Amino acid sequence: MTNVTQWVAVIPTAVLGLGGMVLALAPRGEERIPAFGALALLLVALSVPFLFEGGYTAGVGASGVLNAGLFGAGFLHDPVTWFFTVLVLTGTLVVVAMSFGRLKSLGISSSPEYYGLLLMTSASAIVLVGAGELITIFVGLEALSLGLYCLCGSAVSSRRSVEGALKYFILGSFSSAFLLYGMSVLYGVTGSTELAVIARELVSVRQIPAIFGVGLILVGVFFKLGAVPFHFWAPDVYQGAPTPVTAYMASVVKAAALAMAMRLLWNGFGHNEVAGWWLGSAWTVALLTMIVGNIVAVRQRNVKRMLAYSSVAHVGYMTAALLPPGARAAGGGALLFYIVAYSVVTFGAFAVTMAVTGDRVDQPSADDISSFAGLSRTNPRIAAAMTLFLLTLAGLPPGTVGLVGKFYLLSVVVQSHFVGLAVVAAICSAISCYFYLRVISAMYVQQATDVTPPHFVSPLGTRIVIGSMVAASIILGLTPSFVHNRAQAVAHGVFVRQP
Amino acid sequence: MERIHTILAIAAITFAIGAVGVIVRRNVIVVFMCIELMLNAVNLSFVAFSQSVGNLTGQVAVFFVMVVAAAEAAVGLAIFIALFRTARSVESTSATELRL
Amino acid sequence: MALLDGFPLLSALVWLPLLGAIVLYAIPGGDSPEGQLRSRGLALGFTVMTLILSLLALSRFSSNQPGYQLVESFRWIEALGVRYELGIDGVSLALILLTTILMPLIVLSSHSIHESVRGYLACMLVLETAMLGTLVALDLFLFYLFWEFMLAPMYLIIGIWGGKRRVYASMKFVLYTAVGSVLMFVAILYTSWMAYDQAGVQLPSFLLGDLLHARFTLQEQIWLFAAFALAMCIKIPLFPLHTWLPDAHVEAPTGGSVVLAGVLLKMGLYGLFRFGYPLFPDGAAVFAPYLAALAVIGIIYGACIAWVQLDIKKLVAYSSVSHLGYCVLGLVAGTSLSVTGSTVQMINHGISTGALFLLVGVLYDRTHTRLIADYGGIAAKVPVFATLFLLFTLSSIALPLTNGFVGEFMILSGSYETYPMLTFFALAGVVLGAVYMLTLYMKTMYGEVNPAREGLTDIRLIEAVTLAPLLILVFWLGLFPQPLVDLIEPSVVRSLQITKERSHVLRESELTREALIPEDMAPRGVLMQKQSEYPSRPMSL
């Protein structure tokens, strides 16, 4: 494994990190420079995984996945990292496109810093995705979180954005303290921070402290994913943060958190006895997340809060697929496909919400369902796009990608004997039809009352994003195989090995 | 050998105190300080574990945790100042516009 | 027809209406008067073309050839083993013809819709695609996809162009069907999984062909059939699960009611016939008596409630509950005569109730009210309408020489062998049927002319043209039903045969493999209990 290919895998992180810093120094006046700079950097970073795929498969040695790459266990050169790097980069690309031209109206005064921060946060997300060792995970996670706290609070003038940042900061650091404590216990028990070593040691180690350590780590993971007992931050932060940042958090950050969860739960604690410890509580968390996510969303008036709770619900479905250590290969593939599909639709939905709220960001009822009233008459194309996204989230066929994703996910859940969970997931997705359709009925059935603000023409960036997301969801819906096969291969390569 | 045990116990207790502090106090800056307290407790247990395990990884971890804590302090305080600017106070009770 | 051999007829049939919907939106200038006219013309064109395609399919369909015909199949999602597999047999072809005949009439009847006509017609075309897809899909996944695809356009049709309580009605319609079909979703997953590791089928497959080799224990069959039956019985609608129908009908526009009563209700029965029975024969046998009992209760319950209704559309809706109770009784009785009768009655109900809703639409366009009290004695004012209404009423109460009688007689005589007592009570339904329909006819048509209805104008040409084909069908199927019966019967006999064989295979294998008890430590046991031995219950098929 020549060194050159190893270096390649680190390039995206470096490019984004340094690039972000340079962008932050750009002059504040003109927004176009930092925006196009960010796009260029992202494209460069994106070209790396596609051109030098070798860099990512080097890590998969004969003995299995986790042999140390150039940077020790810190960076894993395996297809999962490749898959998530691509996902994070494309996600960031879309967020940059979404926020182009809208920063002023969103209340973000300094655009270069915003784009710089965005790039650097994505860099840390890539670190987190590829981390195979506890300390790197922690640092990557903290870097990601700090970036998000700042991005949330970037609309400094708006009280809600700062409040969101505050809440996210306090709860984030509070939960990462627990995560760290878990890591320390695990280190104390197994003697090393590398996941491979931990996985080997955990089987033969004294149980009680190990369980305590695993439990606490699980807390940190579930907090970041937004699973129910730890989800209380999600609605407020999603509503408070500027919409592109919310979109970023709902898709890219969730994907990174999912990658962390997969690595920790499957590679770290994947062995059958070890899995036994955390399976019970994870099962309960999945159940609660599905139910609470859907039930509370039913009462939501604000679209962003509703989308927040819907993302909590979808995390519930994903956690259900996380459970079965037995069907990891299939489960992995299903999860990867689901997060891709979910990200596509979330970007679309938030882009439309942004287009609908227009420049009334500071008015409290700006993104209520009432502001969607009569959209089908004032702006039919966007209304049609939003209908497609909502139906996909609900899993009703015009949005076939949602249905296909659910099919993958729940077939894995059923095949690992969690039929009860699958039934609950199914019923919850039926309940979810209610609040998704309520928005659609607002758009199509209710008349555009005079109170609904004039729909202002959103900048080119947002419209491109909406268009591309519609195209992506239709293509994914009709021919899901090209993504799912890749996801299957990726997961098979990394997770199927029974430690 | 019971040294490690006592240190770990103390760390755990301090950790719990820090946690209670985060929940109880209204002033966000004090909350931040309690979080620092919790991180310190974890650092202590890390060092204790590195003693019992016998390698220095624990201490490297503490090193990195300190870096993180520093960065966190910077960002945290910036947020508190922004909060003060918009909400005129540093009480967490004043920042409850986003709810239900 | 050599040139047509290569042509994927069924795919064309299914996707043509969707193409139409897209074309409708592609052409700009939707809502100007001539734009509306163009949309109506286009929509009519597409629906008529679909009808021609279905007639073409009929011409190339030979009823005595075993198995499914005009089959098209290619791999879609390998990971799940999902294949895009289309195929028809007698039963699905009959329902397809019903759909393609009704749709042009619905488009014609849309002259009373004035705001955003293009949207309405597009929804109808999309709905037609979904319905046709459901009828031709031979792959469970594809079937479920089209099955759910029907919800969205119907929701929009009721939601946007409906009456006052349309939001509640459309939401209730979607949620009712969604909750039911979601359980079927899990059952489909379980079935495809079972097919995977027991029959040694390499990839997990959703193909009906493969799934027919899957083996289940009785306990699994009961749960799986229960899930399927719940989804189907909500759609039919069977007695306790029917309360969405009256609301949906009352609030839906005329075209919406016709398509809902004409075709959508039949999807539940078709689903039970195509997937429910063959896949889980013993589970179905366990449920058969209960379904039959519910069907008969539904017949009498529907008839009684229809009798005291104040709103014409609600009355006709409850009459549908009663009529479809017969179809369920026929299907569940399981003799070739009763199942064929059930399918024939599905077609007849589609025609007669579709026509009744069109007639109510004619009245509603003029008077904008559906309450029986607002009418009275209008036979004098609108003689032609009165005659048509009488003829379709007769078809609805199954008078001999009309189509209603043929289906009903076959069902009752067929199901007499299996459930004598229930058939006796079903006969009471025949009498009650006459009661409420004639009461409706009397209260609206006869007696002194209602002063408010003085200026009522008789049927216009366009409305007559819409109703004429249905009238012809009523008497053509009443006098010469044998061609339709010959189309349906071979497929029914074959399907019953498959079901019987499968039931034997499952019982012979005395599979004592216990249901997949979960090894995991899930705190709450999974639904499937441990199934120790295989209770052999005499098959009542």
Place this chain on the structure above:
Amino acid sequence: MDTRQVITSLDPALIPLAPLVGAAAAYGLGRKNRVFSGVIATFAAIVAFALTLKGVFDLAPSAIKEAHLWRWFGVGQVAFDMTLRLDRLSSVMCLVITGIGSLIHLYSTAYMADDEGMPRFFAYLNLFLFSMLVLVLGGNLLVLFIGWEGVGLCSYLLIGFWFRNLNYCGAGRKAFVVNRIGDAGVLMGIFLLLKHFGTVDFLLLNDRLGEAAALFDPKLAAVCTLIGFCLFIGATGKSAQLPLFVWLPDAMAGPTPVSALIHAATMVTAGVYLFARAHFVFDSAGAELGLIVVVVAALTAFISATIAVAQNDIKKVLAYSTVSQLGFMFLAAGAGAYWVALFHVITHAFFKACLFLGAGSVIHGCHHEQDMRQMGGLRRLMPVTFITYFISTLAIAGIYPFSGFHSKHAILASLGQSPNSLIVASAPIIVLIASVTAGLTAFYMTRSLVLTFFGSYRGHAHPHESPWKMTVPLIVLAVLAVIGGIGLEHSLPHYLEAVLPRAHAHESLAPIDSLGASWIGVLGVLIGVFLYGPLASVPPAIAKAIPLLLRLLQGKYFIDEVYQTLIVRPLEGVSRVLWRGVDQGVIDGTVNGTAEVVEVSGELVRTMQTGDVRHYALYLFGAIATMVAVYLVW
């Protein structure tokens, strides 16, 4: 019976075709010229009559002309064809239907002359002829059923012909629904036949029952009893026997020709025809069935006769008399003497049609006045109507030379010689009831005769004799009423010998003995004459003496009210409860209830979201603590 030859010919198909074409033509062409529709319809009826004659002309005793039109529908070995068969039995019925039908059509052209709905009326009348002919000519029970419900429909349409008046429509609906209840019985019979014998074709059934009887199949009797009973329910529905006769009196709401044709001559006799056609079922059925039929028939006859006595509306009197005479027919049918039943059908058709048409011309004359108390003294003003009415009254009273006597006498005789042992045992009582009824019949008919035609005219219209189109049919029918009895007494059994069992003539009594045998009729007439002639004050006195009896009779034993309170009202009440209570209350309640539960629980969890960071931290810490504890406990 076994030497029948089946000849395929188109005659049976043409006979019903004529009125069908007539109906279409009458409605189509009649819209332009009303009178024209009457002419076409009458012509169509006459053509049908001619065709029947042609068909019957070369019909050998056991020959059957069969027209197998097309395979209606069939699945597997169960198949139903559209086959029409003309044999001796159906030819008799066809002759009666088309013959009397033509006369009534002619009569109607005058009676309905001033009604603008004439085309619709004649179309329905022809449609009725078509349905009745299909019923009679039906080759299997299903084609019979087509006719069966067809006539039910036509009677509904014709009763509610003047649809302006909601009561008439109500009567029409009541007729249809009660008939439907009967039809359910026939359907049940068909299902039983299908289950046990696999076919409903009369010829095949005859053979299969023959084989089964030959094998002394034990359960054959039980099965046939059940089938017979179901068919009997159908017959009671159609021919207005005891439980289901309530619709016939109300059916008088229709125009009088309708009452004459449908509710006197043809439709109501369909039940008797069904007995005759399906005789093989009733013969091999158990004895109890015959007894039930006879008992029901006797009771019906007696009760309706008593009601008729107290009726003041001339058509109601005739309606109840029809129900009573139908009772007589079923006496014969129940006793197995099918040809006697048919004999009475024919004679009854003659004189009852004549009576109804007479009543019609009276009503026409008195400008739609139907209450006999407003009539009187019409014998001078309407001589022809009076004479024909008088002759028919004597016929129905069963006085010797007139046809009524022969058929009624044959019925009483047949009771004694019935193959059914139970009937023979109970013959004395039944003959007694029948005789009393015969007496009552004579009495109320004379009462109506006297009230209408004798004394002074009490009404305030100025009656006049009806035009020739109405009087000619009256005369023809009166003549038939006279010669019918003697003519058919011997020729009919001989004619039906090959088709019906036990079709042999009784030895006819000498004239004097016949006169003696008809003493009951004479007595009834005399009492009627005296009570309403010179001793006119006596009936009101009797009425005052026992007011309860009068109110009971006039109120028709309150059977209608009983049905209403026992069946209709509760059913409607239950339906309302089902709708409001079950449908909206229970089921919708649970549906909306679950939605409510979801909303409330959603609300509960939502309020946890207080917005205060500290609460979130508390929840977080709490969740962690429980999770860790659960871990360790597990």
Place this chain on the structure above:
Amino acid sequence: MSVTIAILSVCMLISAVSVVAARSPIVSALALVGNLITVAAFYAAMNAHFLAAVQILVYAGAIVVLVLFVLMLLNVKGEAGKKSDFILRVGAAIIAGFFLLTVVPIWDGWLGLSNLSAPEGTVRAIGKLVYTDYVYCFEVASILILIAVVGAVTLGRRARIPNIASE
């Protein structure tokens, strides 16, 4: 040896409690400094000398000073009278107790564990380790700090409404 540990643990607990319970934030800041120094002493006791030095320098020196600076800048007076609502405090206390109940017994599990060669936490040893195995982590830490800096700047931007800190 155990005496110093005992003293240090007592100081640790006292300072921790006072951070939480102190009425004015400045007092709790100072208590935090005390706590940090105690922890540094612990490090020294467990011969993690490099860490002890860094602790004093980074933690006590930089972070707490920054906190004090902000406290002064925002001129924050003590809690305005009423303590936070009762339920929270009771709830937190109960859960903390519950948490400790489960945690503490775990640590006595360590009694038996004998520590092998307790390594010297010298600068060279840690430096060697950081720059060989954890060099990647080191780079990521650099990105972390970069983010913190840029983030702090964005959050510090002058909001459109005039700054009123001077009041």
